[in-house]
Amino acid sequence: DTAVSQTPKYLVTQMGNDKSIKCEQNLGHDTMYWYKQDSKKFLKIMFSYNNKELIINETVPNRFSPKSPDKAHLNLHINSLELGDSAVYFCASSQERPPNTGELFFGEGSRLTVL
Amino acid sequence: AQSVTQLDSHVSVSEGTPVLLRCNYSSSYSPSLFWYVQHPNKGLQLLLKYTSAATLVKGINGFEAEFKKSETSFHLTKPSAHMSDAAEYFCVVSALPNDYKLSFGAGTTVTVRA
Numbered sequence: 001d002t003a004v005s006q007t008p009k010y011l012v013t014q015m016g017n018d019k020s021i022k023c024e025q026n027l028g029h030d031t032m033y034w035y036k037q038d039s040k041k042f043l044k045i046m047f048s049y050n051n052k053e054l055i056i057n058e059t060v061p062n063r064f065s066p067k068s069p070d071k072a073h074l075n076l077h078i079n080s081l082e083l084g085d086s087a088v089y090f091c092a093s094s095q096e097r098p099p100n101t102g103e104l105f106f107g108e109g110s111r112l113t114v115l
Numbered sequence: 116a117q118s119v120t121q122l123d124s125h126v127s128v129s130e131g132t133p134v135l136l137r138c139n140y141s142s143s144y145s146p147s148l149f150w151y152v153q154h155p156n157k158g159l160q161l162l163l164k165y166t167s168a169a170t171l172v173k174g175i176n177g178f179e180a181e182f183k184k185s186e187t188s189f190h191l192t193k194p195s196a197h198m199s200d201a202a203e204y205f206c207v208v209s210a211l212p213n214d215y216k217l218s219f220g221a222g223t224t225v226t227v228r229a
Contacts, residue, residue: 041203041222041224106158106160108157108158
């Protein structure tokens with residue numbers, strides 16, 4: 001039973017399109033995250049929600065909009081996709097807020113390719 | 116501000132030999148430190164963490180790391196590498212009490228030669 005699951009795993013789309021990535025965790029955690037991993041493997045946090053409340057909102061273009069319908073789900077919607085949005089997007093969850101005494105549980109990633 | 120530097124972008128070892136991955140951190144507060152591993156096409160998995168208890172931390176798969184405050188280091192070691200250890204390794208720091216963010220290092224790619 002997958003703890004943090006993301007769909008789709010691969011996404012290839014054209015510039016200018018709008019796409020969504022979904023994430024669900026069955027660990028009962030209160031906090032969820034979206035991270036972006038670029039081609040050099042560098043990981044950068046984008047957003048974090050705690051019990052459906054936005055608690056981290058890094059400097060990302062407002063074309064990116066997270067949505068948390070409940071604490072087990074955190075979706076990422078991207079409008080007007082650009083070439084630079086090509087990356088692997090990881091969803092993660094943690095029991096604690098902040099996460100500095102706990103661990104993050106990551107999904108397997110969603111590889112987005114914008115042509 | 117907090118930051119972490121992984122001193123080697125790539126480490127290559129022979130199977131059965133020791134592995135050393137180096138990590139230095141910078142922090143104004145007492146840090147919590149982590150090592151994560153990412154196997155190809157997989158998410159990150161926690162190997163071990165230091166949160167101000169024992170300075171020598173043991174993790175999964177035979178890995179351990181030692182927190183050295185005087186050297187601001189948190190190096191990861193394993194006595195004997197296995198082929199399955201080939202992966203990307205990330206050193207991570209969290210320092211401010213009210214900072215929800217983790218700072219990730221740039222990663223070290225480990226290859227294991229048969």
